[in-house]
Amino acid sequence: MQRLNWGLIGGGEGSQIGFVHRAGAEIDRLFELRAGAFDVNPAKSVEFGNSLGLDPTRVQGTWRDLLLSEKDRPDRLDLVTVATPNATHFEISKAFLEAGFNVFCEKPLTTTLDEARRLEVLANERGLICAVNFGYSGYPMVRHMRSLVSQGVLGAIRLVKAEFAAGFLADSSFDDNPRVRWRFDPEQAGNSLVMADMGCHAMHLVTFVTGQKVRSLSADLATGVEGRGLEDDALVAFRTTEGAIGRLWVSGLATGRTHGLTLQIFGEQGGLSWEQEQPEQLNFTPMGKASRILERGMDGISKEAAAANRITVGHPEGMVLAFANLYRDIASEIRARCTRSRSADPVLFPDVSDGRHMVEVVCAAVESSRNAGAWQSLE
Ligand SMILES: NC(=O)c1ccc[n+]([C@@H]2O[C@H](COP(=O)([O-])OP(=O)(O)OC[C@H]3O[C@@H](n4cnc5c(N)ncnc54)[C@H](O)[C@@H]3O)[C@@H](O)[C@H]2O)c1
Incomplete structure (x- = not known):
């Protein structure tokens, strides 16, 4: 071909x-x-x-x-x-x-x-x-998480907690590095730093895994290092289109943390959690039963995850293969x-509608924060 x-x-x-x-x-x-x-x-x-x-x-x-x-x-x-x-x-x-x-x-x-x-x-x-x-969204176990949620393994989703909190903005002596500087400059970065840079990734994972959109949100965007033109920390409460409770923390000030992207989903029957730094595993906590670790490449994995799975179980894949997917x-x-x-x-x-929805989330968070956390409705 x-x-x-x-x-x-x-x-x-x-x-x-x-x-x-x-x-x-x-x-x-x-x-x-x-x-x-x-x-x-x-x-x-x-x-x-x-x-x-x-x-x-x-x-x-x-x-x-x-x-x-x-x-x-x-x-x-x-x-x-x-x-x-x-x-x-x-x-x-x-x-x-x-x-x-x-x-x-x-x-x-x-x-x-x-x-x-x-x-x-x-x-x-x-x-x-x-x-x-x-x-x-290219990681096999993120796709498996999505599949388990859509099969109803967790029951109706009640609570979603996403976090993307790293320490890459904790040392302000890097602020003049050309690869960092544009991220603080509204002319080049837009109206947001960490929400646009990291928060949209975490929120996209929420929507990708649950199949639900963000319906409304209330945000507090804050700047911890004096002189930065845009926020380096954000806390967002949100509700999904099907009424799940959402919590998101995004930060560049989590000193010493390298990446810090995690997603936890809790339904009526159990929970699932995923960490980007351990991307091969999902923690499954069914209600009233023993917790289990689900491994990429194991038997019985969903067809979406199997299609994204490239290397024998136990040999780490990673970000390049997620992009490749x-x-x-x-x-x-x-x-x-x-x-x-x-x-x-x-x-x-x-696709473009996911991209537009995430811009909507970032803009609503900026607007909410300017209005002392007032709840904003999304389209
Ligand atoms: N999806 C992800 O996981 C992920 C991770 C990091 C960055 N990003 C995104 O990727 C984009 C780039 O981020 P980065 O961290 O690589 O930035 P960077 O500053 O490290 O690199 C930017 C590159 O673009 C080039 N460039 C700038 N303006 C250009 C222009 N007008 N025409 C051609 N080249 C131009 C620069 O010379 C440089 O090579 C940003 O939008 C960022 O949000 C996404």
């Missing part, structure tokens, strides 16, 4: 997420990196693209040149990934969607709700994919759309 043509914008040398995209997209040999504009500095972009061994005619200094050079090629890109700072996502994604390209945008999809709605309308009108990289889902969907058929594999990548 011929590999799909893939382009990358951002993700240049030294970037945090560029390598994970390149590794995740190419590992299954479904996509091949053909073109890109990798760095905000045009010379560095060209240098980096050349260092990857790409055809020099398809390495560009800017995303606008990339668009111009790709749009009329017979072998044009099948998918363009946008891995640049948040405030650029809308303009770049819009331009590529308007030119008929499928897009895989980093989170948050945009920095305003109006922009997110416009991308949703645009992608739907054009029949194009506009996926959003909530990459944790999203790329594989997107490749299946691109091929299905080309042949006007339905993908035979489970297609679970977060």
Whole structure:
């Protein structure tokens, strides 16, 4: 099968997420990196693209040149990934969607709700994919959790507790590092730091696993290190569309913690919990019975988790393969759309409506916090 043509914008040398995209997209040999504009500095972009061994005619200094050079090629890109700072996502994604390209945008999809709605309308009108990289939804045991909840193993969901609290903002001496600085700058990051950077991941996991959306929320966004323009800690109470109680804590100030993403779901019959730093296991606590640890790769795993499972049980997989699962889902969907058929594999990548819903959550949290925690209703 011929590999799909893939382009990358951002993700240049030294970037945090560029390598994970390149590794995740190419590992299954479904996509091949053909073109890109990798760095905000045009010379560095060209240098980096050349260092990857790409055809020099398809390495560009800017995303606008990339668009111009790709749009009329017979072998044009099948998918363009946008891995640049948040405030650029809308303009770049819009331009590529308007030119008929499928897009895989980093989170948050945009920095305003109006922009997110416009991308949703645009992608739907054009029949194009506009996926959003909530990459944790690619982990097999997250997919297993989703499957168990949808099979009713926990009964009706009553309580959801998500946490994404790490220590990466605890040392303010890093604030001048160019890879950190843009995250505090509303011009580049948008209206939120930790809610947009981390909270949307945790909330997406809540919606992905429960199959429910966020209906309303009340938030307290706070800045613990003086002088930062955006929040570095957030506490959110929320309710889901089916009435479950939700609790979310997001922070960059949890000193010494490395990642700190966890999800706990409690229903009428039992609970499940998952930690990103131990992603191969799920803790299952059925009511009145012994607790169990469910392992990735074990017998009896759901078909969604089995499809995402690559390596023999006991050999850790990890983030690159979680991203690869999203790329594989997107490749299946691109091929299905080309042949006007339905993908035979489970297609679970977060789409533009998930991306829009998470922008809605971030904007509602900012609004609530500005109004002393007043509850906000979502669409
Ligand atoms: N899904 C995830 O797990 C995850 C993890 C980290 C970051 N992200 C998201 O990925 C995006 C990038 O984050 P990062 O941590 O890699 O940032 P970074 O600052 O480490 O890297 C950004 C890269 O984009 C390049 N760039 C900036 N503006 C550009 C432009 N106009 N054109 C082309 N290249 C440009 C920079 O030169 C750099 O190479 C952000 O939106 C962030 O929220 C997602």
